Amino acid sequence: MNKMWFPLSALSRREDLAPVETAASPASAIPIEAPLNPPPAAKPTPLYCTWTLITGMTGIFVAEAVFAFGKLGHDFAPSLRSLIFFGALNRELLALPGGWTRLFSSTLLHADDTHLLYNMIALYLTGRVLERMVGGAWFFSLYFLCGFCGSLASGFLGDPHSVSVGASGAIMGLMGAALVVAFKLPSGIYRSRILRGIGPGFVMSLFPQVFSAGKHVDLSAHLGGAVCGVVLAGLLSGTWNKQEPLPLWESIGKLAAFSGIFIFLWSAAVPAYAYGHNRDLAAQMAPPDSLPKPFAKAVAQSKALVEQYPNDPHVLFCRAVAYWQAGNLAGGERALRKALGEGEILDLFYGKSFKTDLQLDLAEILLQQGRRTEAKETAKSLCEGRPEDDVAAKLKKLKLCE
DSSP: OOOEEEEGGGGSSSOOOOOOOOOOOGGGGSOTTSOOOOOTTSOOOOOHHHHHHHHHHHHHHHHHHHTOSSOOOGGGOOOHHHHHHHTOBOHHHHTSTTGGGHHHHGGGOOSSHHHHHHHHHHHHHHHHHHHHHHOHHHHHHHHHHHHHHHHHHHHHHSOTTEEEEOSHHHHHHHHHHHHHHHTTSOSSHHHHHHHHHHHHHHHHHHSHHHHSOOTTBOHHHHHHHHHHHHHHHHHHHHTOOTTSSSOSOHHHHHHHHHHHHHHHHHHHHHHHHTHHHHHHHHHTSOOGGGSOSSHHHHHHTHHHHHHHOTTOHHHHHHHHHHHHHTTOHHHHHHHHHHHHHOHHHIIIIIHHHHHHHHHHHHHHHHHHTTOHHHHHHHTHHHHHSOOOHHHHHHHHHHTOOO
């Protein structure tokens, strides 16, 4: 189980999208000889919430494949652009209008069919225990709140240059909650089966780099969801009357569950409503596999590319470099200004670092034309912010902030 990272640099001029690796599923840690069923005296209840979540996320993944922009990759993987359109999470994307919905929509998306399969197995194996222990309302509330906490941790503590999708922050919270609630049970075989079954997978998913190839696992989301699940389950257990089969405050659990359903539906509706507009944006961008590699080849072919994709900032940047290398500073200036004018595409797909590169290059071209005042105005927003070390060094070298 994991929450997937995708490097945003895949959309820049410098790198290709690295392959997404899959961490070991917690399902593999559950002993086959120790089924996690309730005690014989307890009557098994249907797993309505667990199966609803599994069915819903499977349906959403099918929609990802059907409505994807461009070709599907290996294992029915939608492109990075598609995932961003559909609601993937990133710190910069959160700051865009309506970006808050990505805290929830990202937990409904998956990177490919293997990613979905591992997460749904983990959800089922945890749900068959926890939903029967706390009831459907509290189970869904825990899922919703842990997913939210995982997304918050990912958005504000994770890699700002990557985007993230997956339900594992929520599932980690459910696993943590199941381990805490298990101690409410009398010491015996059922409690030990829960701890032996869920515990190893929980630990493995908290430390994916130790136990598996966790290069593209969103550890911040795992930690955020896990901490939330443990804390919430501790609060429930602390107020749980031992004579009652379910936790107290069921009405609060139902309110949280219905609120979660409404917010999930709203978050899913936002990209659905904007699908037509996003499809038009995607049509203005060169498909990743159509851009020549290495970068020098793309520069050499930039004239033909810009005729086909005149609004793609990446293509326009290649054209600007070609003009610049040919000594046509006015042409390079025009191409860079047009690239910077494609604000929506820049904000969604290329991020702040690429936009910063465009501004620096434009300022340098203006300096070479003897237009220092305009160059300083172009770089003004960079000087007023907190630029990264390499940007600050270039600003100092060009004396644009003096």
